[in-house]
Amino acid sequence: MKYKLERPVNAAIGAGRYQCSVTWRNGSFTADEPVSQGGQDSGPDPYTLLLSSLASCTLITLRMYIDRKGWEIPEIRVDTNLYSEIKEGSTITVIDRDLYFSQPVPDDQRLRLQEIARACPISKILENQVTVRTFMQREQEQAKRILYENEEIAVVWRPELCQHATRCWRELPQVFRPKEKKWVDVNGAPAGRISEQVLRCPSGALAVEKK
Numbered sequence: 001m002k003y004k005l006e007r008p009v010n011a012a013i014g015a016g017r018y019q020c021s022v023t024w025r026n027g028s029f030t031a032d033e034p035v036s037q038g039g040q041d042s043g044p045d046p047y048t049l050l051l052s053s054l055a056s057c058t059l060i061t062l063r064m065y066i067d068r069k070g071w072e073i074p075e076i077r078v079d080t081n082l083y084s085e086i087k088e089g090s091t092i093t094v095i096d097r098d099l100y101f102s103q104p105v106p107d108d109q110r111l112r113l114q115e116i117a118r119a120c121p122i123s124k125i126l127e128n129q130v131t132v133r134t135f136m137q138r139e140q141e142q143a144k145r146i147l148y149e150n151e152e153i154a155v156v157w158r159p160e161l162c163q164h165a166t167r168c169w170r171e172l173p174q175v176f177r178p179k180e181k182k183w184v185d186v187n188g189a190p191a192g193r194i195s196e197q198v199l200r201c202p203s204g205a206l207a208v209e210k211k
């Protein structure tokens, strides 16, 4: 299992309504709710962000395809919107995506581009099964600690906090070996790589103590 993003998208909110600071790998921006929902409209709302992801992925995928084909299509625009309805007791969300070209495009190319848009990575994510896993990061409370160390690094594991999310051993199996009795082998990878992995433990069960 490997995450798509090297770093997670991080967001934080204080007591204010409802400005969130969203940090991505190369900067940050504000997300907010519209005034009608009690926010200040100082940034895109969560639905807009979701649709922006689809819109930008659609355009990037189409541009890559058009360039590869050498077609003369200088500009593409996309509108996206969504609605939800209840059908047979289940909530169904429908996203509509309208594509526009700045100049006439032959029918065969239009059809092909419609297929390509449907196959863009974010479309595939939205149309396939998605699971959202939520982990509660705990404060570092007094819990049983097991120490694994060598001269360079000391890794502490608090079994009571471990949520068995499998992240550590799926991403760094040469160090985290759940079938072994001494399950953390701090000699299995460079100390820097182990530290990086420990920071990704969603429960806070793993921690590094600097040597």
Ligand code: SF4
Residues within 6 Å of the ligand: 161, 162, 163, 164, 165, 166, 167, 168, 169, 200, 201, 202, 203, 204, 205, 206
């Ligand atoms: S990543 Fe953390 S929570 Fe997940 S299995 Fe490893 S120690 Fe446990």
